Amino acid sequence: MRLTKWYADCVTPDGALFIGYVAHLTLGPLRLDYTASIEADSPGAPVRQHQSLRRGRIEADAAGVRLFSPGLDVSGSWTGGVGTEPRRVLGTEGAEVTWQALRLAAHAEVTTPTCGYSGTGYAEVVRLTLPPWRLPLTDLNWGRFVADDASSAHTWTRMDGATVTEVTAPDGHATLDLGETRPIRVDSVPATVLGPFSGVLSRLLPATLRHLHEAKYLSRGQLVLDGTPHDGWVVHEEVRFG
Template sequence: METVDRGSSGRCRVWAFDLSKWYCDCVSAEGTAFIGYWARVRWGPLVLPYAATLVKVQGQDTQERHTLVPCPEPVVRTRELHWVAKRIRAQGVWHVQVPGHSHRLVESPEGSIDWNCHAPQAECRIELADGTRIAGLGYAEHMRLTIRPWQLPFEELCWGRFLAADDALVWIEWRGRHPRRWVFYNGHEEPGSSTIDPSRIVLPDDRGTLELTDPIVLRKGRLLTGPLRAIPAASLLLRGGLRHADEAKWLSRGTFTTPTHTSSGWAVHEVVRLTRGESC
């Protein structure tokens, strides 16, 4: 998306906005969770790199690290994804079990949102500099936004992923001016209308139901009081009402039931609220 700015000379300068963002996670069988973020914002002459990790061990406080120093983004290889982030003392490999898929979620005069789910389900290994090793099922996605944050077509975002040995479920719901909903099961978009509730995802035509229980808070609070506070221009990117945006992210146990089987695993899910409204 291009931003028009009039400098002191009165001439128009057109600034393009481009956000590239990776999300990668891994949860062990015991429930130790790792989440990695990598992002780069380009907005006219401004370039902002960012990387962060979140680690949650059962019964302990969430540990977070971040850096504003450029570090390599995740690298996609055949059926694998590698990330080495020495600045935040973490590295990991995701061996993809379910083929990825990509979708353009928005295309408008204001810009676009492209979502590439590289690893709907993966066997992964994480190594931290303190010697901690986390192995389990994981997930990885990349998003590219050319639409400016204050022009996003929703007031509330509900997102989550559930993984078990034979099941991978991903859901996205936008609430607000332009409500939309997507649900993907084992790499394929579910036809029809699924139901997305705080503790339950129901696929249409009795194809499956995911029950979420025992939620553990991974992070909760305003975006600008969390990791984004480290970014000098964050208050510019989240201008206006978005400065008060808040998020809640959980790790929950999940049980997925279909007409043929039942599986158990872990779900990571979140709500990002840009304005006040009903939560999901």
């Protein structure tokens, strides 16, 4: 089994939000492609979600990150900022989960059928050869901060309370405080991720995945880096297994 999941987001100065996902799953002879988007084109607007089983792609190189989703009619670019080398965050013999930040603090431009977004952004990729239903987890917390001027960034992943990745750019001693928070998505993962396909496809999932619950938020935050405060937006989530 091999699953590759790309994530890319953009938050505008006034708090409009775009999140895009592109995933490719290979399981023996089976190949499944999936793209999805989450949008809130103003702070008080309802959150819209769209899914497609048509193949999308994310390209990443020295020039930046580019997202293409023909099924959703979405395209975007993330330029500037820095990335990280891949990191092994979980694994057993012969199977593992790796994480890589593609852009920690980027300038993002995204076009969807109903809106255009321009702001700060973040992009990452997670690769799994360990099946998701075999992950030895009860909870996962993830988040990323990008300063309003894209001068600094911070991302973290905690599994079962233990920090497995934490990156600050530029390097230094950092603390992050969250301010005003609004929920983006709070529901079971199959219902929100699969959308209109959930009724059929969720029955094919192992019980561990059927009972995943996710709470995703957008918050104002302040990162204090080596004594200097930086204000920005924080996208963060909590996932409960079982």
